[in-house]
Amino acid sequence: MTAPAGAPGSPSTGRARLADVAALAGVSVGTASKALSGAGRMRPETRQRVLDxxxxxxFRPNQHAQSLHTGxxxxxxLMTTDGIGRFSTPVLLGAEDAxxxxxxxxxxxxxxxxxxxxQHHLRNLMDRRVDGIIVTGRRTDPRPPLTGITGLESIPVVYALSPSTDPGDMSVVTxxxxxxxxxxxxxLSTGRTRIAHVTGPEHHAAARDRARHAVAHLGEAGLELSTGRVHFGEWSEAWGRRAADAVLxxxxxxxxxxxGNDQIARGVTDALRERGVGVPEDIAVVGYDNWDTMALASRPPLTTIDMNIAEIGRIAALRLLEAIDAGEASPGVRTVPCRLVVREST
Amino acid sequence: MTAPAGAPGSPSTGRARLADVAALAGVSVGTASKALSGAGRMRPETRQRVLDxxxxxxFRPNQHAQSLHTGxxxxxxLMTTDGIGRFSTPVLLGAEDAxxxxxxxxxxxxxxxxxxxxQHHLRNLMDRRVDGIIVTGRRTDPRPPLTGITGLESIPVVYALSPSTDPGDMSVVTxxxxxxxxxxxxxLSTGRTRIAHVTGPEHHAAARDRARHAVAHLGEAGLELSTGRVHFGEWSEAWGRRAADAVLxxxxxxxxxxxGNDQIARGVTDALRERGVGVPEDIAVVGYDNWDTMALASRPPLTTIDMNIAEIGRIAALRLLEAIDAGEASPGVRTVPCRLVVREST
Structure with missing residues (x-):
């Protein structure tokens, strides 16, 4: 960090630096910087000398220099807490786009x-004076808010997909x-009334929440699950196959x-087909995620729920920009609606 | 960009700025910045006043201010040219880690x-004075080098996974x-001699190259493909199933x-099982990619080739760092070896 400016072999050799501009204009680096950012008072002739x-x-206007004056x-x-996978990737892309x-x-x-x-990344982000932070993860389970770094309280943070446990934070969830x-x-609208529910591990909020709301919605129609209980297991095809056999x-x-997801739905569909059960003639199957690799390769292709994850990233970014511009956060949880994608499995 | 420093509601309110440090020390912003970066000459007392x-x-050392002096x-x-998908994600993670x-x-x-x-992103990266750029994409086909922006020639660029068409550039490939x-x-080592090759579209380098080298390697053993030709098609399970039926x-x-990939291998394996052909007893199957979702869900799980994509990202990052430190690039293509992952399909 302390290499002298313009050191031999520096990759910026050949680029004019602000110090060069200041020297040519006969002003200090601070004055040259102020002239470029438009901030601060100075004589018009001085500013013109710098521009000349x-x-x-x-010289290309340097955002680092401007940052000194605009704050x-x-x-x-953009912080992802558990690798960049199938769920965090569309959040990142949606946010990057916005x-x-x-x-x-x-x-x-x-x-x-x-x-x-x-902590390492947070410290680095604060040293670089980011205007805000988006935190995302793979799970829908709430996570503790970022903490432990001085200055963090002065910039807005938005939690996308994985909400903060603090209701005073800004979160965007599915x-x-x-x-x-x-x-x-x-x-129900296609005439099915004896519905089984097979999903992931009970300790995942996504599995628990979808199951609870499915049961409640069946209840409103005067129905209950065909098997009388939720089949919690794994987010895998193998679990879908085993569960389908058990239910049959x-x-x-x-x-x-x-x-609860498309992998389970694909496993269920495979098991049904291999037992000679027609999908959807005999039994309809609905997945969750609209993960094209699974939903389209399934035989037949899966009707499924799309969480619009890129939209979660986009809205998180827009909320962050609003908070940066307004100088204050509007706390609370924003929920992004899902959509139904109908294919041949229903 | 021209909002005055310390504007009401600015998210940086409450943080000391370099201007505040300069004012308290009774020096110019440029001098304060120099004192912090360690660059430039000044009296020890002056530097001490700034540090006090x-x-x-x-005040937290501000990387923007330091950048003015260190260059x-x-x-x-980190530029990805076709979304962040299954192939570019591990490149990004490997690079980010290094x-x-x-x-x-x-x-x-x-x-x-x-x-x-x-062009928009390149301009932004140059305005932000990045020390270098890593370019990655999903395909292994060579891509034209980055171009069209002033100053680009003065910083190193490394192409990861998708190499540059210019052999004078730095590329890291599989x-x-x-x-x-x-x-x-x-x-061959497991006693198979009548091998069929089913792969993706012929216009993809990954399909052509793997096919060409497989045929050549069989030739060295005095063998040729069992079907006398390469089966080019799609990177899909459906194509794998169709091709397996045709070969049988x-x-x-x-x-x-x-x-040529794990999706095709999974389709082949499904078709063989459904025709009553034992895998691996009657016919062995090898995939490519070691994509766990496909390779592990396959029945039986797939023997496959792992391209070590994260290592491609890591090596690209290390080459970039070397070039930044040395001030000059060491051109040429670096190849990252694959590894064989043996599972039950062979």
């Missing part, structure tokens, strides 16, 4: 769920209630499966 | 294969020759399939 030097040297870095931290349009650059940090890495209701409603054995009158 | 002011105000931003652009350890921050840019977006040879060698019909003596 910029022109003569082909904004036009940079936002921020890029506003000329905000995105500093990527991957903490891999490691507290030490998170609508698991609406998603479960869309799935159940669709099955114990509850042969079942006419539909609502599955 | 830093201490008194709780380095300690920031690298750069983060070196206290370099990563500016994320997603160009989505759009030339206008690429070893498709080695990968194809590992797959063929493994099948036309070339029943085939005792192994080497597939």
């Amino acid at each position: 030097a910029v022109e003569a040297l082909g 904004r870095s036009w940079t936002v931290g 921020l890029g349009a506003g000329k905000i650059s995105v500093l990527l940090c991957d903490t891999r769920g490691d507290a030490i890495r998170e 609508d698991d209630k609406g998603g479960a209701e869309l799935a159940v409603e669709h099955l 054995r114990t509850t042969p009158g079942t006419d539909a499966f609502f599955c | 002011a830093v201490e008194a105000l709780g 380095r931003s300690w920031t690298v652009g 750069l983060g350890a070196g206290k370099i921050s990563v500016l994320l840019c997603d160009t989505r294969g759009d030339a206008i977006r690429e 070893d498709d020759k080695g990968g194809a040879e590992l797959a063929v060698e493994h099948l 019909r036309t070339t029943p003596g085939t005792d192994a399939f080497f597939c």
Whole structure:
């Protein structure tokens, strides 16, 4: 960090620096910087001398220099807490898209769920004076808010997909209630009434929430699950196959499966086909996620719930920009609706 | 960008700015900045006054200010050209990991294969004075080098996974020759000699290269493909199923399939199982990618080739850091070896 400016071999050799502009204009670096940012008072002739030097040297306005005077870095931290996977990727892309349009650059940090890495990245983001931070993760379970770094309280933070446990924070989440209701409603509207629900581990909020809301929505229609209980297990095809076999054995009158994700739904569909059960003629299947690799490769392709994850990232970015511009956060949880994607499995 | 410093509601309100430090120390912003970066000559008393002011105000060393004097931003652009998908994600993570350890921050840019977006992001990266750029994409086909922005020639650029068409550039690529040879060698070592090859579209370099090297390696063993030709098609399970049916019909003596990716291999495996052909007892199957979702959900789980994509990202980052430190690039293509992952399909 202390290498002298213009050191031999520096990659910026050949680029005019602000110091060069200042020298040519006969002013201090601070004055040259002020002239470029438009901040501060100075004589018009002085500002013109600086602008002439910029022109003569082909100097590109340097955001670092401008940041000194505007107090904004036009940079936002995008922190993903558990690798960049199938769920956090669309959040990142949606956020990057919304921020890029506003000329905000995105500093990527991957903490891999490691507290030490998170602190390291946070310290770096604060040193770089980011204007705000978006935090995302794979799970819908609430996570503790960022903490432990001086200055953090003075910039806005938005939690996307994985909400903060603090209701005073800004969070943008998926609508698991609406998603479960869309799935159940669709099955009811196609005449199914004996619906089984196979989903992921009970300790995941996504599994618990979708199950609870599916059961409640069936209840409003005077119905209950065909098997009398939720089949919690894993987010895997193998679990879908095992669960389908169990349901066929114990509850042969079942006419539909609502599955907690597309991998489970694909496993269910494979098991049904291999037992000679027609999908959707005999039993309809609905998945969750609209993960094209699974939903389209399934035989038949899956009707499923799309969480609009990119929209979660986009809205998180827009809330962050609003908070940056307003200088204050509007706390609370914003919920992004799901949509039903109908294919041949229903 | 021209909002006055310390404007009401600015998110940085409450943070001491360099201007505050300078005012307290009774020096110019330029002098305060120089005192912090350690660059430039000044009287020790002056530097001490600035450091005392830093201490008194709780000012955090600001990388923007330091960048003015060191000529380095300690920031690298990470540009992905076609969304962030299954292939570019591990490149990004590998690169982020290597750069983060070196206290370099990563500016994320997603160009989505759009030339206008690429220019927009490049301009932004240059304005932010990045120390270098890593370019990555989903395909292994060479891509034209970045161009069209002043100053680009003065910073190093490394192409990861998708190499540059210019051999004078720095590229880090996967070893498709080695990968194809590992797959063929493994099948030969388990006693298979009548091997079919089913892969993706012929206009993809990954499909062409793996096919060419597989055929050549069989040739060295005095063998040729069981069906006498490469089966080019799509990177999909449906294509794998169709191709397996065709091979069973036309070339029943085939005792192994080497597939261009794991989706094709999974389709082949499904079709064989559904026709009552034992995998691996009757026919062995090898995939490519080691994509766990496909390779582990397959019945049986797939033997496959792992391209070590995160390592491609890591090596790209290390080459970039070397070039930044040395002030000059060491051009050429670096190849990262694959590894064979043996599971039950062979």
